[in-house]
Amino acid sequence: MTDTQWPRYEVFKQDLPGQPHKAVGSVHAPDAEMALLNARDVFARRPQVVSMWVAPASAVFSLTAEELAANPEFWQGTAVSPQPYALFAKRSQRRSMTFVEYAGEVVAESAQLAIKQALEDGRFQPETAIVWWAVPLSAISGSDPQDVDSYYAPATAKTYRQQSYYGFVSPTRKSVKREP
Amino acid sequence: MNEDPAKLAAFEARIARGEKIEPGDWMPAEYRRQLIRMISQHAHSEIVGMLPEGTWIPHAPNLRRKMVLMAKVQDEAGHGQYLYHAAETLGITREEMIDALLSGKAKYSSIFNYPTLSWPDVAWIGWLVDGAAIKNQTMLAQCSYGPYSRAMVRICAEETFHYKQGKEMIVQYMTQGTPRQKALVQDGLNRWWWPTLMMFGPHDSDSPNSAVLMRWGIKTKSNDALRQEFINEEVPEVLALGLTIPDPDLRFNAETGNWEIGPIDWDEFWRVVKGNGPMNAERLAARQKAHEDGRWVREAVAAYAKRTPEIGD
Numbered sequence: 001m002t003d004t005q006w007p008r009y010e011v012f013k014q015d016l017p018g019q020p021h022k023a024v025g026s027v028h029a030p031d032a033e034m035a036l037l038n039a040r041d042v043f044a045r046r047p048q049v050v051s052m053w054v055a056p057a058s059a060v061f062s063l064t065a066e067e068l069a070a071n072p073e074f075w076q077g078t079a080v081s082p083q084p085y086a087l088f089a090k091r092s093q094r095r096s097m098t099f100v101e102y103a104g105e106v107v108a109e110s111a112q113l114a115i116k117q118a119l120e121d122g123r124f125q126p127e128t129a130i131v132w133w134a135v136p137l138s139a140i141s142g143s144d145p146q147d148v149d150s151y152y153a154p155a156t157a158k159t160y161r162q163q164s165y166y167g168f169v170s171p172t173r174k175s176v177k178r179e180p
Numbered sequence: 181m182n183e184d185p186a187k188l189a190a191f192e193a194r195i196a197r198g199e200k201i202e203p204g205d206w207m208p209a210e211y212r213r214q215l216i217r218m219i220s221q222h223a224h225s226e227i228v229g230m231l232p233e234g235t236w237i238p239h240a241p242n243l244r245r246k247m248v249l250m251a252k253v254q255d256e257a258g259h260g261q262y263l264y265h266a267a268e269t270l271g272i273t274r275e276e277m278i279d280a281l282l283s284g285k286a287k288y289s290s291i292f293n294y295p296t297l298s299w300p301d302v303a304w305i306g307w308l309v310d311g312a313a314i315k316n317q318t319m320l321a322q323c324s325y326g327p328y329s330r331a332m333v334r335i336c337a338e339e340t341f342h343y344k345q346g347k348e349m350i351v352q353y354m355t356q357g358t359p360r361q362k363a364l365v366q367d368g369l370n371r372w373w374w375p376t377l378m379m380f381g382p383h384d385s386d387s388p389n390s391a392v393l394m395r396w397g398i399k400t401k402s403n404d405a406l407r408q409e410f411i412n413e414e415v416p417e418v419l420a421l422g423l424t425i426p427d428p429d430l431r432f433n434a435e436t437g438n439w440e441i442g443p444i445d446w447d448e449f450w451r452v453v454k455g456n457g458p459m460n461a462e463r464l465a466a467r468q469k470a471h472e473d474g475r476w477v478r479e480a481v482a483a484y485a486k487r488t489p490e491i492g493d
Binding site for chain 2: 005006008024025026027028029030031034041042043045046062063064066067090093095096097098099130131158160161162163165166170171172
């Protein structure tokens with residue numbers, strides 16, 4: 001037990017107010033509070049972050065388009081009891097740092113039924129979704145808005161972490177080609 | 181391969197269409213195996229890669245260089261975490277991977293089994309080692325497996341700062357430095373040049389995994405192609421600073437537009453890969469010590485977590 005790597009928490013990062021929280025990866029932590037701290041260290045070394053959510057990976061139900069096609073009745077027999085779910089979707093095959101992003105909330109009797117609702121509701125633009133995630137709201141812990149300055153703002157002052165901080169670095173080329 | 185031909189054909193068609201394979205999607209067992217092998221080795225390389233540079237943090241020549249180096253080493257730790265998490269989506273646990281590293285079973289990039297003997301070695305690691313890594317990682321950002329690709333896009337964006345800060349230092353020492361500083365820079369180049377070229381891996385003719393990795397969109401360029409791109413980009417830059425590249429056979433082929441190099445010492449490469457490089461034992465011992473020294477922190481955090489019910493309980 002003392003040497004365990006702890007449960008995995010999925011991390012969602014919001015870069016600017018008004019933008020959706022996006023899944024960036026995961027951290028290991030013994031509880032949600034430590035997960036938020038680890039998420040800050042791993043995913044917020046650079047600007048811009050205004051909020052983070054974490055949820056135990058075990059609480060995330062994931063459904064890919066391939067899984068949906070193979071089993072269109074995936075929601076059969078899953079109903080338990082109604083609770084609110086956050087829904088997340090991946091909508092593009094383009095190269096990206098982030099995976100699924102927040103799409104809205106529904107009340108459903110299971111994660112599967114939450115996705116079924118989204119598939120039938122134009123507000124969720126189901127035709128563009130490649131991967132769905134459903135997470136019970138009760139499993140999501142968010143950063144405290146009061147912590148934003150102390151947690152995330154210091155990264156914005158560390159400009160030497162940015163490649164743009166280093167101007168002329170090439171003796172033969174005018175500027176080094178920017179990596180994607 | 182004993183895969184279902186219909187599933188395999190559908191999988192390869194998805195890759196041909198440029199779709200990303202995501203956790204939950206069907207994939208051949210060999211695709212999963214190769215990815216776990218590559219991503220975990222890559223994660224270990226980031227973690228061990230903190231050691232050669234971290235040792236210079238207390239000896240940085242000024243506060244600016246110290247802050248930059250600390251930020252860079254911290255990034256490497258983060259990169260290791262991104263990659264462990266990407267590998268975990270394939271069904272291996274971080275614990276298994278870390279056990280493999282600490283027991284000496286796992287491989288990591290051989291370059292980190294060379295010592296950093298003077299401060300300019302930190303600069304050469306930034307320019308050459310991170311430069312070579314970026315070549316490989318920029319390619320892997322196109323990888324067909326979603327989680328690996330996303331980790332690589334994030335890493336490339338951060339790694340470019342590592343490359344630039346290293347190159348900035350070399351340019352500064354060679355244009356404004358004292359004769360002693362210039363001599364240390366040349367000495368560093370003499371030691372880091374060949375091991376950097378070995379980072380791209382064996383020649384294509386000796387790289388048994390390459391064909392299947394390219395077929396499934398994990399790699400999109402061969403070892404030799406990437407190595408040649410790197411050489412062509414960096415040789416003129418290094419020479420422009422008045423440095424000597426330690427390769428008497430190095431020459432520019434005007435017909436092909438390539439800089440051609442002499443033979444790589446593959447005996448040395450395999451010796452280091454097999455654990456007999458100058459620093460293999462020390463790197464492993466340092467990781468084991470770090471893991472043991474951190475035990476009380478893990479215990480304290482676990483005890484704290486027990487105080488309060490967990491989310492989701």
